[in-house]
Amino acid sequence: MFKESGHRQIPAYSQEDSAWARRLRLKVRHTDGSEECYFIKVSVKLEGKEALKGEFESTLAIHNINPSFCPKPIGWGTLKTDSNSHFYICNFDNFTGDMPEPISFCGKLAQLHLSSRPLSPNGQFGFHCKTYNGNLPQENTWSDRWELFFADGLRDVLKIRLKRAGRSLELEALEPALFDKVIPRLLRPLESGGRQIQPSLVHGDLWYGNAGVVSGDVEKSIIYDPSSFWAHNEYELGNWRPSRNKFASIYFEEYFSHIAPSEPLEDFDDRNTLYSVKFNLQAAAIFPDNEEYLQMAMDDIKMLVAKYPQGYQ
Secondary structure (H helix, E strand, O other): OOOOOOOOOOOOOOHHHOOOOEEEEEEEEOOOOOEEEEEEEEEEHHHHHHHHHHHHHHHHHHHHHOHHHOOOEEEEEEOOOOOOEEEEEEEOOOEEOOOOOHHHHHHHHHHHHHHOHHHOHHHOEEOOOOOEEOOEEOOOOOEOOHHHHHHHHHHHHHHHHHHHHOOOHHHHHHHHHHHHHHHHHHHHHHHOOOOOOOOEEEOOOOOHHHEEEEOOOOOOEEEOOOOOEEEOHHHHHHHHOOHHHOOOHHHHHHHHOOOOOOOOHHHHHHHHHHHHHHHHHHHHHHOOOOHHHHHHHHHHHHHHHHHOOOOOO
């Protein structure tokens, strides 16, 4: 069902070394002598403020559904001593450098996706505030159709990439077929012919750098640094397709032991490719000097455009 990406290996990008946020561990000693640690992220300007608000609201939404699957969010706001600097604070967890154990991790993720389905406001796709993938704002305006929500979000990513990196004539030539043929062909069948999909709360940027194993407990995995919204649950897996993100086929298999792929089943691999296109274009917008992310996205778009020249029939 799932074909491992054949793309060449390139280094995974790390938001831990980002230029748009500083990360700190705060150790607190209480009057009774006990100690606790907290994680603090500090960012600047209005964009940084919105990003930290989005991270708090995303983590809070996940924590309200499955509190064992993410750090407990405590608060966010503006520093009293500097109105241009803003913070987000949550509990601190000490992680190992290991990948999460597939069985327990995928079970928790599937539980998050299933348990959140009745909770989306008005049953729509979107989120109540802007969330950020790194320094990239996401288009989260509510929509009652997944196809439209996804297309609007992808257009927004392309607009930001254009502003940051400049024109790509090759990409621009592919865009009409991508939006007029490929997206309707792969996403419209999810919501037609008597089919429907319920919105699930997704992490939104679930690569290996945003998933951790708590030190001393291999079964306890936690996700963090989310950029959440209510989406088609399979969207989450689009970020697993690029080999740089280290979620191999075993994670797909374990996830689908809890939630089967949506119908039409035969479209799954190409839907997964389409979703991964957005993640690669996001990376291309976040790191405009790295042309490999853009090339990976264009390679997949070309394949899909060639495969679906007639679009939705």
